Amino acid sequence: MTTITVQINDEITAVPASLSLTDLLIHLRYQEHNFAVAINEAFVPRSQYEKTSIQTDDRIEIVAPMQGG
Numbered sequence: 001m002t003t004i005t006v007q008i009n010d011e012i013t014a015v016p017a018s019l020s021l022t023d024l025l026i027h028l029r030y031q032e033h034n035f036a037v038a039i040n041e042a043f044v045p046r047s048q049y050e051k052t053s054i055q056t057d058d059r060i061e062i063v064a065p066m067q068g069g
Helices: 021-027
Strands: 003-008 011-016 036-039 042-044 059-063
Touching: 011 021, 021 036
Parallel strands: 003 059
Antiparallel strands: 003 011, 036 042, 036 059
16 A cells, blocks of 8 residues: 655644545544644635545645634
8 A cells, every 4th residue: 555644733644645624533532523624725615625636745634623712
């Protein structure tokens, strides 16, 4: 299996090549959590996850909403 290197929440990680963002989140077991995603500092709407391809050296931030005030 071919892998690529990406940065996820400031940690360098090897992941399978040719993943969509949806596939990556399933691979990382994020599919049941409430979160937002940015790739290379650009917010990705949930409606675009399946169409968004993960590329070598992408910087991916997965953040959970915080409560408080």
